[in-house]
Amino acid sequence: MRGAVRIATLRGIPIRLHYSFLLVLPVLAWLFSQAFRNAAEAADVPPERLLGHPLAWGLGLVVALFLSVLVHELAHSFYALRKGGQVSDITLMMIGGVSRITRMPEGPRQEALMALVGPLTSLALGGLFLAAYTLLAGARSFNLQFAVFYLGSLNVFLGFFNLLPAFPMDGGRILRSLLSVRLGRVRATQVAGGVGKAFAVLFGLLGLVSGNFVLVLIAAFVFLGAASESREVLMQSLLARVRVREVMVPRTASVEAEDSLEEVAARLRTERRRALPVREEGRVVGLVTLAAVRQVPAARRSQVRVREVALPVPTLTPESTAWDALRELGQRRLPQLPVVLEDGTLAGTLTQDDVMRGLELRELEDTPRSGPWGLGPRERESPT
Ligand SMILES: [Zn+2]
Incomplete structure (x- = not known):
């Protein structure tokens, strides 16, 4: 992918960081630091007992988001590899990650499972952190409590958000696989793509009304992704008939x-x-x-x-x-x-x-x- 720099290689998969991520990093860190008091109260932690500047916490949160997205994408990629697929790279972008899986495990069932492992991993990880948060409740280690609360919430959010049936997000891919059993892959992609675009418009409107620019970006990403994947599947079905x-x-x-x-x-x-x-x-x-x-x-x-x-x-x-x-x-x-x-x-x-x-x-x-x-x-x- 253009505009991305390789930061690591895991099991032969290059991990790239897109420049857009560096762009959004300070903004997200700042947004979180602004909401620091409320964030602490949500975690049931007295804000004055937390060490470190709110901006430092914000930065930490963004890094945690980055790592959570990476784990989510690795779940998809490792599943694909185990099922005989090929992964050419993982790119972490401003609004999430993209695993470029060049050869997919065949069949709607495998495709649905591959889409599902990402959100499931995020939810499991989130559940673990939130369980740790509950265990720490009496321990009075406010900093740790605050950190695991946000790690947990972040991953749970990542899991549920990706399960929305907004193709090409994971939930949309699961929807496509379910539809393709009856409709065939091309028609299923068109329907799932349509649902994805409808979600994108909804995200966009919500983002504009609430002034949440991250949501507007997600809307654009979902909309363009739905359009381009529908086109690709159509192209594939056409070219599969040409010798x-x-x-x-x-x-x-x-x-x-x-x-x-x-x-x-x-x-x-x-x-x-x-x-x-x-x-x-x-x-x-x-x-x-x-x-x-x-x-x-x-x-x-x-x-x-x-x-x-x-x-x-x-x-x-x-x-x-x-x-x-x-x-x-x-x-x-x-x-x-x-x-x-x-x-x-x-x-x-x-x-x-x-x-x-x-x-x-x-x-x-x-x-x-x-x-x-x-x-x-x-x-x-x-x-x-
Ligand atoms: Zn995913």
């Missing part, structure tokens, strides 16, 4: 694994390409990219063989779906993929542009109004 052979370009230029990078550089220039498939004994064994060639100093390129810098590529056949192709291109950040026949020979190549152009050309065959895509031009812009 690679319909959109690939039958370019069969390639290089041999034994060639030097100097030869590859010349070949990339004459073919005007950013990458070329690599062959060995007639079979495709990988891909060599312009970026990989450029990493080797020009003077050394005559001594380096293609096989040393070639990237492994997934097997893409003419019968694969365009959706699979786009997903592989996106996940591996490759400029193109070779399309390979069953015997391992090269049939052509495919780029993201090829898929988009193929779709547009296909549409020429249909009347624009009632084409099988049923999509306006705007909605086709972002494929991934």
Whole structure:
């Protein structure tokens, strides 16, 4: 995700902090410090017995919020990993976290469970802290009491809030899974997305009336998220019906694994390409990219063989779906993929542009109004 800096890596998952979080941090800390007396009374703690400046408590609370969101997101991610999914990263933003799960456990049931583990973890954690708060009630350690009260409340709030059926929040994902059993995934996403947008409008109005800008931001996040996820699911269902052979370009230029990078550089220039498939004994064994060639100093390129810098590529056949192709291109950040026949020979190549152009050309065959895509031009812009 853009505008985010990596702060840690947990079980291979990069944890990123979005700059928007740094923006909201002082504001939230200040808001809490303003409400400090009331906050203390809510926790049944005499404010004058608390050590430290209210702002310091506010800052502590924001850090606690950050850690609570992280635990919540890790619950989603670890569940996905355990069920054979793939997680590319977790980004902590101003208004919560986003786990980018690139391969989901299949099926509505798994999807619902994956959405549920986040809020359940938050609620369990919140329950533990609140139980500790009750246990501490007679102990007269006001600072600790105050801290666990807010840690508990924060997590309970996080749990319940995320369970609201406002797609793409967790509750909305659970709603979508339940609906998709009857309606199918595309229709279920549209319905859940509609509910999500309605919630977003409600959040927005509430936020404006009460002057709560965090709620307004959440509204915007939910609204945009609902729109973009609906679009993606629609795109996925369309592209799943298109075969690679319909959109690939039958370019069969390639290089041999034994060639030097100097030869590859010349070949990339004459073919005007950013990458070329690599062959060995007639079979495709990988891909060599312009970026990989450029990493080797020009003077050394005559001594380096293609096989040393070639990237492994997934097997893409003419019968694969365009959706699979786009997903592989996106996940591996490759400029193109070779399309390979069953015997391992090269049939052509495919780029993201090829898929988009193929779709547009296909549409020429249909009347624009009632084409099988049923999509306006705007909605086709972002494929991934
Ligand atoms: Zn969640």
